[in-house]
Amino acid sequence: MRAYNETWIENKNVVSQAERWHRRSLLTDDQLTAVRKAYPVGFQTMNGFLEIGLFIFTIIATGGVFLLFVELLSIDDSSIFGLYCLLFGIGLAILNNVLIRRRQFYRNGVDNALVMATTALMVGGFNSQFLDDGSLWQWCLVALPLLAAVVWYYGDTLITFIALAVLYTCLFDLTLEASFGRTLLPFVGMVVSGLLMQATRMIRQRAYYDDAVSLTQWVALAMLLVSVNYYVVRETNWLLIRSTLRRSGVMSPPEIDLPWLFWLLTVGLPIGYLWQGFVRKNRMLIILGVLGVAAAVATIRYYVGILPLNVHLTLCGLFLIGIAVGGIRYLRSSRYGFTDVPDEDSPDEFLISSDVITAAQVAAGTSGHDQHDNVKFGGGKFGGGGAGGGYN
Amino acid sequence: MSPDDLLNDLRQRSILNDEQRQRIAATERIRPFSLHWELRAMLYAGILLLSSGLGLLVYDNFDHVGHGILLLIIAAACVVSFVFAWLNRPPWTTEQASSRSAFGAYALLLACLLFLTLEGYAQYQYNVFGTRYGLVTFVPAMLFLALAYRFDHQGVLSMALTALISWVGVTVRPLTFYFKTNFFDQRVVFSAIGLALVIIAVALVLERQRIKAHFTLTHLTFAGNLLLVALLAGLFNFDELLPWFIAGLAAGCWLADRYARQEQRNRAGSFLFLLMSAIYGYIGLTYLYFKYLHPASSVADYVYFIVSGIVLIAYLLYQRRSVLHESV
Incomplete structure (x- = not known):
């Protein structure tokens, strides 16, 4: 038993697929209506802007209630405070369930905020109860099962992201406990990312976890790129041993172990992503591949660059414009299964016809979250690896 | 549910007939993969890199190269972009322009960004506007506003409004x-x-x-x-x-x-x-x-x-x- 109605989520996918076919005139109006009837979706129709507002004000109100009871019950003992957090978190989870059932919320801001608050309170309360002065990795280890349970129950993307961050932090911190941890660190990153990727492929695809799974894949692939990047490895290494080395007079990052391997992967992995992305027609791999190549170019310039920054930027700009213009002209008619014609997997469809969709959904008494999964986690979130590197 | 499963499901509920199911399945199989937005994002990133690269180039080379030459080069690039945009302009209409070329809008964006570089440089070096600093933002605001309406370009409109507000x-x-x-x-x-x-x-x-x-x-x-x-x-x-x-x-x-x-x-x-x-x-x-x-x-x-x-x-x-x- 999970928080949201699973059938409705599956139906929502069916209806949006049918709507795509309808927009391409593959289904008639009557057939679309029939699909909507046969696959009912009972969730509230909402709008992204309202969801932002609802999230903010739910957090404000919840925070007010939390602090009010701290004040009224005059809680000042830390173990009682931990218990209070746990109980309050459980209370919020129950409230959230009631709201989800009664108001048919599905990621409408209010329920997202309550999931966030519940998780934060439970994790905080649990840790303060059982771990007073544990190290970072112990703290993360305690938090992980709770986070995993929340992800399992709600399929929430924000908590998925936090859970992944906690997982990586836990393993990195644990690795650094070992004497050879510094050398091992990038390999831990690679292995964890690889395993996560493998895990998302093995589990049975359920509509309930579509967003969480695709977010996990984005994070795993991006972290894989980051962990093998020569600049990241060398600078992280320096960050960890800086204070000791400075005392013995070393003032700049020393060469790392196995430099050739990391140089090879810095350049090779993004190219591998691109290659696989084009072979499998996988948008995620193509986008991350391009960002990875950008990061590789920035890394190479940082260590062996001879051009001044202004010339470098100008040339990179010209090069990108060249590729884009060439690609757009080349793909005017579709070649090798690729085209420049925008399709409904692209974001513009949402921007142009979102009002039409909203009106149609209301008219049909159905609802949907008018967002496209494919664009939900656009490169921006993880762009740091590539885009940030461009200005080194 | 994969599209194929869904089609079978729809067939079973007799929402689809067999012929239609096969047609949809076939179009799903041969449908090409769209790189539209990826290519546009690259073009946009390229334009931003190019204009910031050129901006830096100007900033770093005040003293080495003759000012006139730099000014001329950027002015030439700006004019070329603008002429390209003009040749590919959408037909004038008070409605939303429907037909637009692939590159015209991006060339216009590049021309506008280069114009800002050019203007800043001219003001810094030759003090074109003197101490009437308001003009430095007012001129591009009016220019971009006109261009945004003529070329039906939301991005240039945003730049115009930003300039107007700075004004x-x-x-x-x-x-x-x-x-x-x-x-x-x-x-x-x-x-x-x-x-x-x-x-x-x-x-x-x-x-x-x-x-x-x-x-x-x-x-x-x-x-x-x-x-x-x-x-x-x-x-x-x-x-x-x-x-x-x-x-x-x-x-x-x-x-x-x-x-x-x-x-x-x-x-x-x-x-x-x-x-x-x-x-x-x-x-x-x-x-x-x-x-x-x-x-x-x-x-x-x-x-x-x-x-x-x-x-x-x-x-x-x-x-x-x-x-x-x-x-x-």
């Missing part, structure tokens, strides 16, 4: 506006309010005349944020005019709310005004509560947050219903 001495950037001292100056606040009202009025008149009505949302988003930020700044800084700013903020929020409810053209976008009304209004209300009610105990503060939070949640949920129902 009155206000740069509306999230997070930095409170720290800029500009808003402590009453003249700046009043001119910001005046400019916002003018933009709103012009946008609404143009919408009524059906001249590029799809620009209205961009105009109103810029002007609405400017107006509400300026009103909040007035509320925070000028105690002697407090009642006026309270009334102004209330009126601004009320208008944003009304506009969101009656706007028909872009339903999804109009919800932004509901959000703006709720958030700016809440910031003002919270400020007034803490400044003037001087709550005696922290319990009262917490109760304030609980009650106000719940009221605003109810407001947003209620408005959602009223907006959606009117749209049917």
Whole structure:
């Protein structure tokens, strides 16, 4: 038993697929209506802007209630405070369930905020109860099962992201406990990312976890790129041993172990992503591949660059414009299964016809979250690896 | 569910017939993979890199290369981009331009960015505008405004509005506006309010005349944020005019709310005004509560947050219903 109605989520996918076919005139109006009837979706129709507002004000109100009871019950003992957090978190989870059932919320801001608050309170309360002065990795280890349970129950993307961050932090911190941890660190990153990727492929695809799974894949692939990047490895290494080395007079990052391997992967992995992305027609791999190549170019310039920054930027700009213009002209008619014609997997469809969709959904008494999964986690979130590197 | 499973399912429920099922399955199989937005994003990133690279090039080479030569090169690049954009211009219409070339819009963007570099350089080096600094932002604002309308380009329109807002001495950037001292100056606040009202009025008149009505949302988003930020700044800084700013903020929020409810053209976008009304209004209300009610105990503060939070949640949920129902 999970928080949201699973059938409705599956139906929502069916209806949006049918709507795509309808927009391409593959289904008639009557057939679309029939699909909507046969696959009912009972969730509230909402709008992204309202969801932002609802999230903010739910957090404000919840925070007010939390602090009010701290004040009224005059809680000042830390173990009682931990218990209070746990109980309050459980209370919020129950409230959230009631709201989800009664108001048919599905990621409408209010329920997202309550999931966030519940998780934060439970994790905080649990840790303060059982771990007073544990190290970072112990703290993360305690938090992980709770986070995993929340992800399992709600399929929430924000908590998925936090859970992944906690997982990586836990393993990195644990690795650094070992004497050879510094050398091992990038390999831990690679292995964890690889395993996560493998895990998302093995589990049975359920509509309930579509967003969480695709977010996990984005994070795993991006972290894989980051962990093998020569600049990241060398600078992280320096960050960890800086204070000791400075005392013995070393003032700049020393060469790392196995430099050739990391140089090879810095350049090779993004190219591998691109290659696989084009072979499998996988948008995620193509986008991350391009960002990875950008990061590789920035890394190479940082260590062996001879051009001044202004010339470098100008040339990179010209090069990108060249590729884009060439690609757009080349793909005017579709070649090798690729085209420049925008399709409904692209974001513009949402921007142009979102009002039409909203009106149609209301008219049909159905609802949907008018967002496209494919664009939900656009490169921006993880762009740091590539885009940030461009200005080194 | 994969498309194939879904098709079988639909067939079983006899929503589809066999022939249609096979046709859809076939189109799904041969459908090419679109790289449209990836290529556009690359083009855009390339334009940004190129214009910042050229900007840096100018900045770094004041002393080495002759100023005239650099100026000429950038001017030439700007003119070439603009001529390219002009040759690929969409036909003039007061509606949204339907046919547009793949590169014209991007060339125009590049031309505008280069124009800014060129103008800044000319002002720095040759002091073209003298001490009339207002002109430095006013000239591109007017130029970009005209170009945005002629070329039907939302990006250039945003640049024009940004320049126009800088012209009155206000740069509306999230997070930095409170720290800029500009808003402590009453003249700046009043001119910001005046400019916002003018933009709103012009946008609404143009919408009524059906001249590029799809620009209205961009105009109103810029002007609405400017107006509400300026009103909040007035509320925070000028105690002697407090009642006026309270009334102004209330009126601004009320208008944003009304506009969101009656706007028909872009339903999804109009919800932004509901959000703006709720958030700016809440910031003002919270400020007034803490400044003037001087709550005696922290319990009262917490109760304030609980009650106000719940009221605003109810407001947003209620408005959602009223907006959606009117749209049917």
